Amino acid sequence: MSQSAFSRFLSKPFQWLRFSLGRFARLQENTDSRLTDGDIIALDDTKIEHPHGKKIPFLCWLFDSSDKRHVWCINLVSTLAILKNGLEYPMLWRFWVKTGQENEKQSKLDLAKQMLAEARQLNKARLWVAMDRWFLCKKFLNWLMGQNFDWVTKAKRNTALFRKIYDPVLGKERYIKLNPKQLLREVYSQLRVLGKESVLSIPDIYIKMPYETLTRKGKPITRQRFLPIAAIAATYEKQAVEGSIVLPEEECPATFKDAYLLISNRVDTPEEAATAYVKRWRIEVFYRTAKQNLGLTSCYAQSETAHFAHVELLFTAKTLLCYASWECNKEGAEQAPSLCEVIRYFFNAGCRIRCCEQLIQVYFDTATQRFSRLIDKFWPHSLELRLWDWENYPETA
Numbered sequence: 470m471s472q473s474a475f476s477r478f479l480s481k482p483f484q485w486l487r488f489s490l491g492r493f494a495r496l497q498e499n500t501d502s503r504l505t506d507g508d509i510i511a512l513d514d515t516k517i518e519h520p521h522g523k524k525i526p527f528l529c530w531l532f533d534s535s536d537k538r539h540v541w542c543i544n545l546v547s548t549l550a551i552l553k554n555g556l557e558y559p560m561l562w563r564f565w566v567k568t569g570q571e572n573e574k575q576s577k578l579d580l581a582k583q584m585l586a587e588a589r590q591l592n593k594a595r596l597w598v599a600m601d602r603w604f605l606c607k608k609f610l611n612w613l614m615g616q617n618f619d620w621v622t623k624a625k626r627n628t629a630l631f632r633k634i635y636d637p638v639l640g641k642e643r644y645i646k647l648n649p650k651q652l653l654r655e656v657y658s659q660l661r662v663l664g665k666e667s668v669l670s671i672p673d674i675y676i677k678m679p680y681e682t683l684t685r686k687g688k689p690i691t692r693q694r695f696l697p698i699a700a701i702a703a704t705y706e707k708q709a710v711e712g713s714i715v716l717p718e719e720e721c722p723a724t725f726k727d728a729y730l731l732i733s734n735r736v737d738t739p740e741e742a743a744t745a746y747v748k749r750w751r752i753e754v755f756y757r758t759a760k761q762n763l764g765l766t767s768c769y770a771q772s773e774t775a776h777f778a779h780v781e782l783l784f785t786a787k788t789l790l791c792y793a794s795w796e797c798n799k800e801g802a803e804q805a806p807s808l809c810e811v812i813r814y815f816f817n818a819g820c821r822i823r824c825c826e827q828l829i830q831v832y833f834d835t836a837t838q839r840f841s842r843l844i845d846k847f848w849p850h851s852l853e854l855r856l857w858d859w860e861n862y863p864e865t866a
Contacts, residue, residue, distance in 0.1 A: 479778035486563075489781050490587055492788060493560050497591050502556060502792065504592045509551040509745050510560065510618075511752035512581055512600040516542040517766050517776075527773045529567050543776060546580045547784075548588070549752040555799060557751055558791040559784045561587060564776075578609050589616050597621060597742075599749035607678055614734055621733040621742040621749075624649040624700075624723045628732070631675040631695060644675060644695060649723035649730040656702050657728055665704055670739035674700040676732070699739040701731040759783060762812060763790075796843050815840050 496502040504510075518540045522528050528541045547562035563580040581604065595617055602623045613620045624630075630652060631644040652671060660669045675695040684690050704727050723730050733742035759765040763786060768779040794811045823830040 479775060479782075482774050483778070485777040485781040486561075489561055489784065490591075492785060493588065494591050496550075496558065496788070501554065502552070502558065504550055504552065504588075504594050504596055506595045507597070507741070508553060508594065509597040509599055509748050510585070510588070511549040511551060511749045512546075512585075512598055512604060513549075513749075513752045513756075514544055514546040514565070514577060515756045516540060517545055518542045519769065521769055522771060525771055527564065527566050527776075529565075544577075545780065546577050546584075547752075548581075548584055549755050551748045551751055556791065556795045557755075558788045559755060560584070562780060562784060564773075578604065578606055581609070582612060585613070585616065585618065589618075593617070595619065597745040599745045601749070607676075610734070611678060611680070619733065619735050619742075619745075621731060621735075621746045623746070624730040624732050626650070626723045628723065629677065630700065630732075631677065633673055633675060633695075650725050652700060653702055653723070653725035653728045653730055657725055660702050660704055660728055667704055668740065668743045669702045671700040671702060674698055674732075696734070697736050699731075699733040699736045699742050701733070701739050701743050702728055703731060703743060704728050755787070759787060762809065763787060793843055796846065797840065815843070 497504065516531055516533050518533070519525065519528055519542060520540075523541055525541075527543065529544055530539055531542055531544060532538070533540050533542070544565040545562060546565055548560040549557060550560050551557045561584040563584060565575070565577050565580055585598065596619070598613055598618045598620045600620070600622050602625050605622050605625055605628065610620055626649065628649055630647055630649060632647060633642055633644055635641075636643050652674070656669055656671055660667060663669060674697070676698050677693045678696045679691050679693055682690060682692055731743060731746055733739070733745075735742050756765075763783050765780075765783055768776055770776060770779070790811060793815065797811065821832040823832070
């Protein structure tokens with residue numbers, strides 16, 4: 470039975486978001502999958518089309534930039550963990566839903582805060598948050614730094630940047646305003662000397678950030694202060710592939726010829742910020758794999774509960790798949806299987822079960838030599854079933 474068909478039977482309400490948080494908590498208990506300082510969280514959203522549900526309340530009529538058309542869809546906001554050891558896995562997710570009631574409105578920024586706050590409760594490491602420029606909101610950036618996250622994103626056309634200079638007339642330092650295109654024009658000749666797919670850090674760049682304070686009379690007020698940021702100019706090729714410094718996106722950001730501008734709060738490590746943004750593309754690859762190979766868009770149920778079950782089951786399957794693929798391919802393993810081969814020959818392998826007295830024998834219809842390392846590490850040598858185990862299983866059907 471396919472996962473998309475199976476999830477349609479899970480129509481009884483269940484706390485799937487809590488289940489998702491438990492999955493992430495379990496990953497933080499393992500040394501191999503725990504997030505550590507310098508690891509990356511990619512933040513993005515995607516649209517899950519539902520062609521048979523114009524009157525379903527949790528669907529939205531949104532523009533899909535990949536297909537250049539409007540669709541009835543679920544807007545899925547999610548995060549992806551990318552570790553330095555090469556392992557990556559999906560983390561938490563939320564559905565963004567339009568609502569007419571002001572007290573129930575939640576933007577995608579609010580949903581992102583919820584997910585990152587839950588992740589921060591389980592992991593205190595200093596992590597990167599790599600995101601596209603849609604999430605470039607000053608209040609959101611302030612919140613990230615308050616939660617000990619480092620951020621990197623691509624500058625917008627209208628992003629206001631500042632440079633500190635010394636004014637001999639006034640006899641003091643002052644800030645002059647410039648836009649990203651001006652900045653790229655200034656350094657473009659230096660950038661081209663470095664060659665294609667190169668990066669160049671631009672010093673002494675600031676951005677205005679709001680902060681809350683009190684007046685002399687004790688009234689709350691929002692003021693602005695100049696925050697030093699890392700401004701990183703980078704080039705790309707029109708036929709860019711995964712692994713290049715900056716990948717082009719559908720909408721036009723701040724550019725000059727073939728140069729883009731990245732901004733980050735980490736002034737001390739601009740090269741690390743550029744590397745973190747490169748890995749943001751992995752969440753796009755994750756969405757593509759989830760749609761093409763795991764059936765993310767194949768659930769046509771008309772209840773929101775079934776879609777919650779479907780997405781979390783898919784994220785759980787993808788987590789297992791990522792870990793299995795990483796285990797098979799790490800340390801330069803010979804004849805390492807591809808992601809599709811792990812799905813076809815391991816997760817979807819046929820099997821025959823034989824019960825003999827107190828033994829249960831499982832015969833897999835696959836080449837065990839390719840997956841012997843995986844089976845030896847994770848297959849239980851003994852399995853004991855107790856009554857309380859079954860009593861603690863959630864009632865999801």
